[in-house]
Amino acid sequence: xxxxRKEKRQEALKRxxxxxxxxxxxxxxxxxxxxxxxIRLDRMTLGIPEVRERLKDxxxxxFDRLRALEEQDLIGEVEALKRDEYARSVxxxxxxxxxxxSRIARGHVLFAQANSLAIAVTxxxxxxxxSALLQFVTPVELGQTVVMEATVRxxxxxxxxxxxxxxxxxxxxxxxxxxxxxxxxxxALRKKHATGARYKA
Amino acid sequence: xxxxRKEKRQEALKRxxxxxxxxxxxxxxxxxxxxxxxIRLDRMTLGIPEVRERLKDxxxxxFDRLRALEEQDLIGEVEALKRDEYARSVxxxxxxxxxxxSRIARGHVLFAQANSLAIAVTxxxxxxxxSALLQFVTPVELGQTVVMEATVRxxxxxxxxxxxxxxxxxxxxxxxxxxxxxxxxxxALRKKHATGARYKA
DNA sequence: AAAACTTTTAGCACCAGGTACTAAGTATAG
DNA sequence: CTATACTTAGTACCTGGTGCTAAAAGTTTT
Numbered sequence: 174x175x176x177x178r179k180e181k182r183q184e185a186l187k188r189x190x191x192x193x194x195x196x197x198x199x200x201x202x203x204x205x206x207x208x209x210x211x212i213r214l215d216r217m218t219l220g221i222p223e224v225r226e227r228l229k230d231x232x233x234x235x236f237d238r239l240r241a242l243e244e245q246d247l248i249g250e251v252e253a254l255k256r257d258e259y260a261r262s263v264x265x266x267x268x269x270x271x272x273x274x275s276r277i278a279r280g281h282v283l284f285a286q287a288n289s290l291a292i293a294v295t296x297x298x299x300x301x302x303x304s305a306l307l308q309f310v311t312p313v314e315l316g317q318t319v320v321m322e323a324t325v326r327x328x329x330x331x332x333x334x335x336x337x338x339x340x341x342x343x344x345x346x347x348x349x350x351x352x353x354x355x356x357x358x359x360x361a362l363r364k365k366h367a368t369g370a371r372y373k374a
Numbered sequence: 375x376x377x378x379r380k381e382k383r384q385e386a387l388k389r390x391x392x393x394x395x396x397x398x399x400x401x402x403x404x405x406x407x408x409x410x411x412x413i414r415l416d417r418m419t420l421g422i423p424e425v426r427e428r429l430k431d432x433x434x435x436x437f438d439r440l441r442a443l444e445e446q447d448l449i450g451e452v453e454a455l456k457r458d459e460y461a462r463s464v465x466x467x468x469x470x471x472x473x474x475x476s477r478i479a480r481g482h483v484l485f486a487q488a489n490s491l492a493i494a495v496t497x498x499x500x501x502x503x504x505s506a507l508l509q510f511v512t513p514v515e516l517g518q519t520v521v522m523e524a525t526v527r528x529x530x531x532x533x534x535x536x537x538x539x540x541x542x543x544x545x546x547x548x549x550x551x552x553x554x555x556x557x558x559x560x561x562a563l564r565k566k567h568a569t570g571a572r573y574k575a
Numbered sequence: 576a577a578a579a580c581t582t583t584t585a586g587c588a589c590c591a592g593g594t595a596c597t598a599a600g601t602a603t604a605g
Numbered sequence: 606c607t608a609t610a611c612t613t614a615g616t617a618c619c620t621g622g623t624g625c626t627a628a629a630a631g632t633t634t635t
Contacts, residue, residue: 176582176632195434197621208584213623223622225426225591231433233396246473248482272447272500280493280503281449281486288482299473302481304509312502377603377611398592409613414594424593426620576635583630594619601612 182207183215194227247293248285249321257333260294260323262286271315278313283347286321287337294323295333297355307337307349317341323351331355383408384416395428448494449486450522458534461495461524463487472516479514484548487522488538492552495524496534501556508538508550518542524552532556 182205189204190196198216202209216223222230249264270282287307292300313319320340327334331354339347383406390405391397399417403410417424423431450465471483488508493501514520521541528535532555540548 179582194437195430199621210584211582214583217623225429225621228426228429228433229396231437232429236395236432246480275500275502277502279447279489280506281482281489284485284489284506285482288480288485292481299476301478301513302510304507305481305485306505306507308505309503380611400592411613411615412611415612418594426592579632579634581630581632583628585626585628587625587627588623589625590621590623592620595617597614597616599612599614601610603608603610605606605608 179215183219186212186215187219187221190221190227194231195224197224247289248282249290249319251290251293254293254296256296257294257328258325260290262290262293262321263318264321265318266313266315268315276315278315278317278319280309283309283313283319283321283339286319287323287339287347287349288351290321290323291335291337291351291353294325294335295353295355300333300353300355303332303352303354305349305351307347309347311341311344311346313341313346319346321347326350380416384420387413387416388420388422391422391428395432396425398425448490449483450491450520452491452494455494455497457497458495458529459526461491463491463494463522464519465522466519467514467516469516477516479516479518479520481510484510484514484520484522484540487520488524488540488548488550489552491522491524492536492538492554495526495536496554496556498556501534501554504533504553504555506550506552508548510548512542512545512547514542514547520547522548527551 185205186201189201196204198209198212201212205212215221221227247262249262251260251262253259253261264282264286266278266282270278272279284305284307288302288305291302291305318341322338322340324336324338325333326336333353333355335351335353337347337349337351338345386406387402390402397405399410399413402413406413416422422428448463450463452461452463454460454462465483465487467479467483471479473480485506485508489503489506492503492506519542523539523541525537525539526534527537534554534556536552536554538548538550538552539546
């Protein structure tokens with residue numbers, strides 16, 4: 174005697190809330206043309222928490238879960254740093270770092286770890302990446318921990334050549350050479366206002 | 375007759391909430407050893423909204439604001455795509471993409487746009503980056519819009535060589551060459567379970 | 576059609592975490 | 606000692622719920 178309407182509505186409810194988890198029961202009720210109570214019962218049977226809980230879930234997931242790759246100055250946890258010489262960081266591959274289907278880490282996640290480490294190892298007021306040459310040697314899977322090592326190979330004025338090596342349990346997953354340009358804060362400001370700022374003369 | 379205690383507390387309040395915006399007035403009151411009302415007054419004078427609003431702010435900022443760089447399969451908006459030949463995407467540089475101090479886009483943000491476009495242009499079931507050689511020609515600043523173009527230069531079996539060029543208002547900001555490896559879904563699964571999966575034979 | 580069951584709706588008391596406001600108590604400086 | 610700033614207390618009200626009971630409406634089954 175199971176109702177088809179009910180089933181359909183609950184499926185739709187799941188879909189709608191996945192897309193927009195911020196809708197209140199009243200808004201959902203209006204959208205589905207049923208009463209608020211019906212929506213509540215649906216949520217109960219589906220095990221979906223109330224708006225404020227859903228809001229909180231989204232908020233905390235993004236807030237402390239590494240505070241999002243893009244908002245961090247440094248991706249991964251720094252384990253060792255010898256100014257202008259060597260640095261090492263580790264990053265555990267989380268679900269949000271991988272391709273949904275293959276569960277293999279996206280290239281730019283590893284790049285981000287490497288790139289931010291290259292910047293960090295210079296320990297300069299600030300530095301910018303000028304160029305990078307890198308090879309993804311082995312795919313990295315969900316749950317693996319990547320150890321990234323940066324070694325300064327060449328120092329020439331404001332330029333640094335940094336060798337990067339990423340490993341997962343002793344197997345190399347990424348190799349590369351970065352060129353980073355250091356700048357004093359004042360230089361930065363001047364450069365910013367010059368129209369033709371370039372990394373290479 | 376301004377109170378020093380009050381001023382200090384309000385400063386601390388701002389700091390604490392920046393670090394953890396999910397604390398209720400009661401929790402804050404306990405932490406500062408004052409009454410809930412005092413915290414409320416402090417929030418009022420500082421223009422800080424209530425917990426639920428703060429929660430919502432954090433949630434929506436991260437939810438629709440591109441859903442975070444790391445969780446997207448594609449960074450930027452695709453404007454054009456000709457399967458296995460050419461693709462173009464645009465990305466407006468947001469505050470979370472730049473270094474706090476210099477307001478210049480972090481290298482890995484541009485890399486992410488370029489890398490995901492290189493993957494997308496192949497239009498394969500799925501593909502992985504094998505290597506990349508890139509140069510950041512000009513710094514990109516907050517608010518600028520980066521147009522990224524990917525052109526497939528070489529097709530050899532499952533390998534693709536893709537030329538990437540990023541521009542801001544006709545000025546080149548990034549140049550690079552990517553090598554991407556395509557894989558059928560079944561191959562992927564096989565590869566994943568083989569212990570020595572490598573991109574290069 | 577009546578009985579039996581499912582589904583939907585309504586109403587109630589209650590809760591957290593507030594807003595907005597009034598009023599009173601406590602410091603503290605002049 | 607008093608004027609002013611600051612702090613605390615208490616009230617009514619709000620949103621978006623939970624948890625509960627009860628009844629109405631809709632479907633089947635007999």
